[in-house]
Amino acid sequence: MKKGIWEDFDGYDSINEEIKASHITASKRAFELDFADQYIKRLHPDRLALKIADIIQETPTTKTFRLVSEDNELPPFQAGQYLSLLIEVQGIRTSRPYSISSQPNQIGYYDITVKQVKNGLVSTFLLNHVNIGDSLTVSGPQGNFYFNPLVHDENMICIAGGSGITPFMSMIREIVDRGLPRTLTLFYGNRYADDIIFHEQLTHISDHFERFRYIPVIEKASQDYQGQCGLITADLIKEVAGASEKATFFLCGPQGMYDFCLPQIEHLGIPRKKIRKELYGPPLDICKDPGWPKEIERDRLFSVSVKNGQTISAPAASPLLVSLEKGGVVPPSICRSGECSMCRVKILSGKVFQPADTPVRKSDSQYGYVHSCVSYPLEDLEILL
Amino acid sequence: MAKYDAIVIGAGNGGLTASTALAQKGLNVLLLERHNIPGGCATSFCRGRFEFEIALHQLSGLGTTEMPGPLRMDLDSLGVMQDLEFVEISDLYSVQNPDGFHITLKPNKEQILDELKNAFPHEKEAIDGFFDLVYQYANDMIGAFIFRDPEASREKYPNLYRYAFKPAQSVIDDFFTDPLLKAVLSVYWGYLGVSTDQMAFAYLAMILFQYIVFKPFHVKGGSQALSNTILNKFLSHGGTVRFNCSAERILTEGGTVQGVVTGQGDVVRSDYIVSNASPMVTYGQLIGEEQIPEKTITEVKSRQLSTSAFTMFVGFDCNPEDIGIHESTNFLMVNTDMTINNHDRMRRLDIDDELMVLSCYDVSDPEFSPEGACQTNIVTLKYGEPWLRLPPQQYLDVKYRCAEKMLQRVQAIYPDIRAHIEEIEVGTPLTHMRYLGHPLGAIYGFEQQTKNSLFFQPGRFTPIKGLYFAGCWTGDGGFEPTLRSGMAAARSITKQIDNKNV
Numbered sequence A: 001m002k003k004g005i006w007e008d009f010d011g012y013d014s015i016n017e018e019i020k021a022s023h024i025t026a027s028k029r030a031f032e033l034d035f036a037d038q039y040i041k042r043l044h045p046d047r048l049a050l051k052i053a054d055i056i057q058e059t060p061t062t063k064t065f066r067l068v069s070e071d072n073e074l075p076p077f078q079a080g081q082y083l084s085l086l087i088e089v090q091g092i093r094t095s096r097p098y099s100i101s102s103q104p105n106q107i108g109y110y111d112i113t114v115k116q117v118k119n120g121l122v123s124t125f126l127l128n129h130v131n132i133g134d135s136l137t138v139s140g141p142q143g144n145f146y147f148n149p150l151v152h153d154e155n156m157i158c159i160a161g162g163s164g165i166t167p168f169m170s171m172i173r174e175i176v177d178r179g180l181p182r183t184l185t186l187f188y189g190n191r192y193a194d195d196i197i198f199h200e201q202l203t204h205i206s207d208h209f210e211r212f213r214y215i216p217v218i219e220k221a222s223q224d225y226q227g228q229c230g231l232i233t234a235d236l237i238k239e240v241a242g243a244s245e246k247a248t249f250f251l252c253g254p255q256g257m258y259d260f261c262l263p264q265i266e267h268l269g270i271p272r273k274k275i276r277k278e279l280y281g282p283p284l285d286i287c288k289d290p291g292w293p294k295e296i297e298r299d300r301l302f303s304v305s306v307k308n309g310q311t312i313s314a315p316a317a318s319p320l321l322v323s324l325e326k327g328g329v330v331p332p333s334i335c336r337s338g339e340c341s342m343c344r345v346k347i348l349s350g351k352v353f354q355p356a357d358t359p360v361r362k363s364d365s366q367y368g369y370v371h372s373c374v375s376y377p378l379e380d381l382e383i384l385l
Numbered sequence B: 001m002a003k004y005d006a007i008v009i010g011a012g013n014g015g016l017t018a019s020t021a022l023a024q025k026g027l028n029v030l031l032l033e034r035h036n037i038p039g040g041c042a043t044s045f046c047r048g049r050f051e052f053e054i055a056l057h058q059l060s061g062l063g064t065t066e067m068p069g070p071l072r073m074d075l076d077s078l079g080v081m082q083d084l085e086f087v088e089i090s091d092l093y094s095v096q097n098p099d100g101f102h103i104t105l106k107p108n109k110e111q112i113l114d115e116l117k118n119a120f121p122h123e124k125e126a127i128d129g130f131f132d133l134v135y136q137y138a139n140d141m142i143g144a145f146i147f148r149d150p151e152a153s154r155e156k157y158p159n160l161y162r163y164a165f166k167p168a169q170s171v172i173d174d175f176f177t178d179p180l181l182k183a184v185l186s187v188y189w190g191y192l193g194v195s196t197d198q199m200a201f202a203y204l205a206m207i208l209f210q211y212i213v214f215k216p217f218h219v220k221g222g223s224q225a226l227s228n229t230i231l232n233k234f235l236s237h238g239g240t241v242r243f244n245c246s247a248e249r250i251l252t253e254g255g256t257v258q259g260v261v262t263g264q265g266d267v268v269r270s271d272y273i274v275s276n277a278s279p280m281v282t283y284g285q286l287i288g289e290e291q292i293p294e295k296t297i298t299e300v301k302s303r304q305l306s307t308s309a310f311t312m313f314v315g316f317d318c319n320p321e322d323i324g325i326h327e328s329t330n331f332l333m334v335n336t337d338m339t340i341n342n343h344d345r346m347r348r349l350d351i352d353d354e355l356m357v358l359s360c361y362d363v364s365d366p367e368f369s370p371e372g373a374c375q376t377n378i379v380t381l382k383y384g385e386p387w388l389r390l391p392p393q394q395y396l397d398v399k400y401r402c403a404e405k406m407l408q409r410v411q412a413i414y415p416d417i418r419a420h421i422e423e424i425e426v427g428t429p430l431t432h433m434r435y436l437g438h439p440l441g442a443i444y445g446f447e448q449q450t451k452n453s454l455f456f457q458p459g460r461f462t463p464i465k466g467l468y469f470a471g472c473w474t475g476d477g478g479f480e481p482t483l484r485s486g487m488a489a490a491r492s493i494t495k496q497i498d499n500k501n502v
């Protein structure tokens, strides 16, 4: 081979010597890749196979499932994070996000607390057909809804609705267990008093722990109900929590709650950066979105053909992801709320509706990628997975 | 059984350009990517109303239409230039320290000289001399290597022969006495990851020269736009991409590539494979060490891995100038020692007085973040190894502790930032291990010492017939080198195929 000119550069010989010497001292061991791989898996596993150690009936329509690992090590998480449950129900392979309701200072188990959703596929299955000793597959802990010590105020004002209590349960338990220097005020809205999840526990903690205040708010209260009734308003927040300049707001609940409560909080003059909002799945009824094209009826069926794959039929008002799963095409998904981008697909032809504030990368939008968990067909589609 | 003309493993910068260049030649190419988006380092993620850039600080080698750099020529030949919009960054960099020292260099030689002489009048002549040497060196380098002068000699290119392998620090020490000035001129070591006494002058000279001549750039839409655009070109040439699909094994027979077993369990045949993964993973996990000549394995094992990084992505609810950010690229400095002494701190978990770079894309591209908002990407280099020794239970505490220290360091320069933070996310060396699959989260591949430079290492070539590397492990890290490395791998393969066909 022809000699390279660099072989005549000053210093070449000594570098060459250095390299020869390093070959002699080079490790004789195999590449130590497995250790790092294993370590990363302990922190961020793709999948965890867990067993149901206990099932706790919280309300007539809600159960807590206590999940343990067979080898006794669960990855750490931050209070407020969720798991994505991977499951097959009625022949449909799908996933559902559930917040961890147990506290992160103990990871002998993860609790998830599941509320029955009317006509819901997975919640119905979990509440009726799953028993102690059964196995469940979940993702590692996910999500960005947690107290961030770098920027959040130690005065936390939390607003929960329905099953949206679960991430707060984890936060409250952690604060109490670890005696963290945080003050937490919880407004917990439910339609009926019977719906309140964790009511006894929350009452008990607030009786014994000065820095936790618990205000259940019942929308449709009976005549003799003693507590707060109606909705969670700016006035109520002000009355209970006082001036809230030095507070960070955390919200978790159904879309209707955000629609009502966010303007109330803004009314209090709270800047955007002080308001954290958890995801809550796709919009309940996409046809009510202000941008929805009125001429498309909700039941209209479109055909969706997957490039180099099968063709399925998809109703307008169902998330594309859901229709794909029903047709046996299963793109990966985690948040099912438009945020994590796992379910990203490319639309090769045809049009979909995607709510305006869906966080899609700019260049993804430019090249026709959508988050299929919050995209709805408006025409026949061809897609690339 | 599926068969492709070539399979590319990994859709990082190198994998993307390799696969696209091959598809452009009419080859039937399969691109496998473990994650759900293309780009590797060259990606972004969304938080709230922000889309955060992961890796790109200043794109080098692009140049202008009048003065095209090597990267522009490569992107042009891929046919993607018209789909991309680049933003010229108006400054080379600023250097600031908590004592109030603040200097801003523009990417223009005359302005740099003026600015430096103004700040360091006692080093006037040395400043001229140093930049003369940088330019002479670069011209030698271009003559000998870019134009491939067949008659290159010491007489023709004296500076090249004399300075290429000389440690940068010793050249700097020969010229200057002021430690602050020395440090100001050395900060780009951060883009290479090796201290100035371990780094060849060739690197420092070329990085300064390149950024001054070809200017630093940013991409509209961030590096994800670059990745998506290249992938789109790949698809338009009929390429097949599979996301969420890793390569589990590379099949070889008699030292020749046969195909790949994917994470989905299927076997795909091909005579050519480009690996965008590290040699450690490619040889150790995908092929199996026993199939590789011992010489190659020893050679790989003798090389150190580069540093990883601790990164903070911050979205602010105000414009850059509201928090005192006026330049795109800001090196925050406490300690002027850029040698191995300082470098050793990178092997510790905690952040102390390390050099940091804070990039704010919105300064050059006000549309980068939503209106009335801006974002910064703050990085300090840290090796990955200490992070692997942390009990997983302590990981979050340590991550927040380091991030808090980093914020304090930034606050010492920009006091008002904390009150304006709307979103914040932290990436550690473990984050890089997880998302890039690089051993120890090494962001630049092998340690960029002279002995690991292309002059001394096999680069894209392997002892397995049909297998090539692309990406930072073939030579230099960074966007320009890795994008170009994929082009080179593709050239090697098309050459092989052409030879076969004659």
Ligand SMILES: Cc1cc2nc3c(=O)[nH]c(=O)nc-3n(C[C@H](O)[C@H](O)[C@H](O)COP(=O)(O)OP(=O)(O)OC[C@H]3O[C@@H](n4cnc5c(N)ncnc54)[C@H](O)[C@@H]3O)c2cc1C
Residues within 6 Å of the ligand: A082, A096, A097, A098, A099, A100, A112, A113, A114, A115, A116, A117, A118, A119, A120, A121, A122, A123, A124, A143, A163, A164, A166, A167, A278, A279, A280, A281, A317, A318, A335, A336, A337
């Ligand atoms: C981050 C996060 C955390 C969460 N945490 C919790 C938690 O801790 N606890 C909890 O209980 N829940 C939680 N959820 C909600 C939970 O993930 C599930 O969405 C919930 O259990 C419903 O799932 P399902 O399969 O039962 O209902 P689905 O089958 O998904 O149905 C939901 C609704 O859609 C309707 N629907 C179904 N199919 C169609 C169709 N084709 N067309 C139109 N409408 C249709 C159903 O009638 C039903 O009203 C969380 C969600 C997120 C995003």
Ligand code: FES
Residues within 6 Å of the ligand: A332, A333, A334, A335, A336, A337, A338, A339, A340, A341, A342, A343, A344, A371, A372, A373, A374
């Ligand atoms: S699953 Fe997260 S964006 Fe669709």
